[in-house]
Amino acid sequence: MKKVSRRNWLKTSAGVAASAAALSLPSILNASPLRESSSSGKKSKKRKALIIGAHPDDPETIAGGTMILLLKAGWDVVCVYLTRGEAGIKGKSGKEAAEIREKECKAACKVTGARYRFMSQVDGATVINKEKYDEMLSVIKEEKPELVITHWPIDTHRDHRVCSILVYDAWRYSGYSFNLFYAEAMSGNQSMKFLPTDYVDITSVAEKKHEACLCHESQDMPDLLKDWHIPMEKFRGMEYWCEYAEAFVHLTGHTAPSFVEMK
Template sequence: MRVLAIGAHPDDIELQCGGTLAMYARQGREVFMAVSTNGDKGNFDVEPEELARVREAEFRASCAVIGAKPIWLGYEDEMLINDLPARLRFVDAIRSVNPDLVITHGPNDYHPDHRYTHELVWDAVTLAGVGSVKTAHPATDRQVTVYFMDNLGGIAFQPTEFVDITETIALKQEALARHASQTRIFRDLLDVDLHDVVETVGKFRGYQAGCKYAEGFTKVEAWYRGLSRRLLPVGSGESRFIYKTTQNDFDPI
């Protein structure tokens, strides 16, 4: 199984689904993390060109913690739009992985880069399988399932599936710690501790799921994308009452 998470900024994936990706990697799945923008506007006290270099290095270090392969798209922070060249670039990024499932932002997230990433992924997933649309990589050879990850802070997001990340919450926090430029700026400008956000939202979703820590997702229901089995990972101590499934349902496709 190949899993591709696509986030708008270099720390978005870690914040919203880092524990799930770490669990996939632990279970021997191929995990890829793609980032739309270079995050170069993320600090007030570092020049954009330098910050882009810093944030790419932080992202690659974080991927190493999770056990994921990085994909750096490098669009300018705050300036992402859904135009045809960007759409084809996203098509090619998806084709380069040929994933079984894609995890990305939902349509009502707070930041325009998040929402445009959502649009680009949603539009590109369908085109990725159309052979007459030519890019550097060949068309995908399967219908790709799409999941939306949580919004920042869990705001205005109602999960339909949960992943128990109690086993990987520490790895999630370790991966986030690699984004030192952002944990610092959130603390200095907003008095927000991102590690506390991960702890608090993880516990809250855990209460909903019936475990200590969880991440929430919504599976996209669309034509020809239905599944008879679960694709999100199952932890070793997971109760069948949380997901109404068994470990045998989580086989590679």
């Protein structure tokens, strides 16, 4: 176990105080979208957020509004898809479904303006092992995000649980290098016991979010929006006193990095 010196302990404690004051998701959205370059000290590099979902429609449905707001605020946003949705279309082979759903992801990202990348797992057969832990960590090291949003871990869908745990592990082994927020997926049906710490008012971009969700044409999205996603956004909106909101759990603790100090 790493020995904690008094000096380091004080440094960490100061970081906690700073992060507690500055780290809610709305305050992150209001912060400068640019970060200082470590060499020149100039603020020129865009801050980056990753929205990591198990299936092709997950990033848009769980955090699409916040994603669009981050992009509007000047952030670089990458949708990371753990799988290509191979098991998601009845009557299609895994390869056929993956091809269709990859196109749907590209269409959704065209609407939101996010970049996208796919990982190597297979829908319905995702695994947690050393190779997959390493893969997630290498994505984090390559992209260097300051903010990551992924699935809440208590979820009835195995792939969502796997995705959440892989991201948690990458957070841990990247030295807690980013702010980690969990998002809910159809709470009551998939996410369970989700008690938000942060809300984002997405009313101004809800229509665009739904447009991006509807790009996932193979997924019965009109009914999913009507029966699950929109009622959830409205419920969170009631809690947050606005029309539509997305809700998150911010994972904080003695190891949470301070947004203002992150490079």
